[in-house]
Amino acid sequence: MKYGIAIFPPKKIQDVANSYRKRYDPHYALIPPHITLKDPFEAEDSEIKEMVPHLKEIAKEMQPFEIEINKVSSFTPITNTIYLKVEPTDIIMGLNEKLYGEHLPGEREHSFVPHITIAQKLSDDEYSDVYGTLRMKGFDLKETVDRFQLLYQLDNGSWTVYETFVLGEG
Amino acid sequence: MKYGIAIFPPKKIQDVANSYRKRYDPHYALIPPHITLKDPFEAEDSEIKEMVPHLKEIAKEMQPFEIEINKVSSFTPITNTIYLKVEPTDIIMGLNEKLYGEHLPGEREHSFVPHITIAQKLSDDEYSDVYGTLRMKGFDLKETVDRFQLLYQLDNGSWTVYETFVLGEG
Numbered sequence: 105m106k107y108g109i110a111i112f113p114p115k116k117i118q119d120v121a122n123s124y125r126k127r128y129d130p131h132y133a134l135i136p137p138h139i140t141l142k143d144p145f146e147a148e149d150s151e152i153k154e155m156v157p158h159l160k161e162i163a164k165e166m167q168p169f170e171i172e173i174n175k176v177s178s179f180t181p182i183t184n185t186i187y188l189k190v191e192p193t194d195i196i197m198g199l200n201e202k203l204y205g206e207h208l209p210g211e212r213e214h215s216f217v218p219h220i221t222i223a224q225k226l227s228d229d230e231y232s233d234v235y236g237t238l239r240m241k242g243f244d245l246k247e248t249v250d251r252f253q254l255l256y257q258l259d260n261g262s263w264t265v266y267e268t269f270v271l272g273e274g
Numbered sequence: 275m276k277y278g279i280a281i282f283p284p285k286k287i288q289d290v291a292n293s294y295r296k297r298y299d300p301h302y303a304l305i306p307p308h309i310t311l312k313d314p315f316e317a318e319d320s321e322i323k324e325m326v327p328h329l330k331e332i333a334k335e336m337q338p339f340e341i342e343i344n345k346v347s348s349f350t351p352i353t354n355t356i357y358l359k360v361e362p363t364d365i366i367m368g369l370n371e372k373l374y375g376e377h378l379p380g381e382r383e384h385s386f387v388p389h390i391t392i393a394q395k396l397s398d399d400e401y402s403d404v405y406g407t408l409r410m411k412g413f414d415l416k417e418t419v420d421r422f423q424l425l426y427q428l429d430n431g432s433w434t435v436y437e438t439f440v441l442g443e444g
Contacts, residue, residue: 105285112434115275119429126430133303136434253435259289260296264282264306265423265435 106257107152107210107266109142109159109203110135113171113220114247121188121220128186128223128234135263137220139171139190141252142203145210152254155208156267159254162202163269168250169195176222176238184231186238187219188245199252276427277322277380277436279312279329279373280305283341283390284417291358291390298356298393298404305433307390309341309360311422312373315380322424325378326437329424332372333439338420339365346392346408354401356408357389358415369422 112118121137147155172191179185190196200216223234251270255263282288291307317325340363347359360366370386393404421440425433 115426115428115434118434122428122430122432136428136432251437256285258285258292258306260292262292262306264285264288265438267421267440268435268438270437 105147105149105152106144107147108140108144108255108257108263109252110138110140110255111171111249111252112136112138113249117171117173117188117220117245117247120243120245121222124186124222124238128226128230129221130225131221134261135255137222139196139218139220141200142210143213144257147209151209152266156254158205158207159203159267159269162199163252163271164273166195166199166271168248168271169193170246171196171218171249173220173243173245175243176235176241177219178231178235178239179217180231180235184224184226184228185221186223186226186231186235187221188243190218190220192216192218275317275319275322276314277317278310278314278425278427278433279422280308280310280425281341281419281422282306282308283419287341287343287358287390287415287417290413290415291392294356294392294408298396298400299391300395301391304431305425307392309366309388309390311370312380313383314427317379321379322436326424328375328377329373329437329439332369333422333441334443336365336369336441338418338441339363340416341366341388341419343390343413343415345413346405346411347389348401348405348409349387350401350405353394354396354398355391356393356396356401356405357391358413360388360390362386362388 118137125132173188177189254266288307295302342361343358349355424436
């Protein structure tokens with residue numbers, strides 16, 4: 105099965121993200137707004153059972169932390185993806201690092217850019233138009249994150265939560 | 275915020291449910307296939323923080339249990355909802371009972387019928403057609419459930435998982 109690890113940011117940020125995703129993100133219906141912490145990886149049930157205690161340990165050793173969003177950015181020219189840029193604090197960068205630890209399944213394929221996708225798979229014209237408008241807009245979102253989620257993918261491409269890991273809890 | 279409690283059944287059952295939901299359930303994109311254990315209720319953050327330890331206790335005192343689906347059924351004439359009927363074992367009925375305990379927010383509004391909705395808001399003609407076909411079909415799904423989820427609703431009507439409660443765990 106395919107698994108991934110993500111943060112669902114507090115409702116307020118999800119609602120802002122969805123106001124754009126609804127129009128510009130074809131994955132809108134597949135998963136709530138999220139910060140991907142570990143990209144999709146294949147794993148057997150048994151590997152996940154082994155992984156869960158490691159994830160608990162990682163969560164337990166952390167404390168809730170703030171995320172801050174001030175603007176949108178984009179992955180162009182690689183893809184026409186537009187995202188809410190999550191400020192890359194040491195804490196979130198360190199959490200990502202731990203989730204690619206050697207005891208855990210799933211290999212890193214690119215460097216970590218904390219973000220919440222709000223538009224993707226746009227045509228070039230649509231991309232220029234939407235990005236042109238959004239990059240002028242300031243955002244002022246600051247919220248506390250206190251958990252992350254291990255998810256698995258269904259046959260239709262959507263994601264279901266397998267387990268929640270609460271920061272600072274055993 | 276509005277909260278609810280549900281079981282996401284194992285992937286195999288979710289994939290079967292989605293094969294119907296995709297065509298017949300307008301809530302297809304709002305939440306993965308689920309067995310509602312506690313209907314949506316309003317609660318403050320503080321009430322949820324108080325509720326979580328109770329839910330942990332309820333989960334801890336249980337063990338993983340089997341669910342069995344042999345056929346579809348319907349809520350007609352109340353609504354044109356068609357669902358996979360989850361056999362109402364003592365275990366799942368007892369779990370529902372505990373989730374309406376007096377220390378927890380949210381009042382019971384109707385008796386508990388364990389089910390996974392696969393079609394709703396159909397026209398009468400569509401309903402007759404779909405139900406006529408599906409009720410002739412046997413299902414033979416038996417899987418183990420080992421967790422339930424506390425979810426909250428976003429402004430667009432979709433649901434995000436707040437926390438997972440694993441049965442038999444502290």
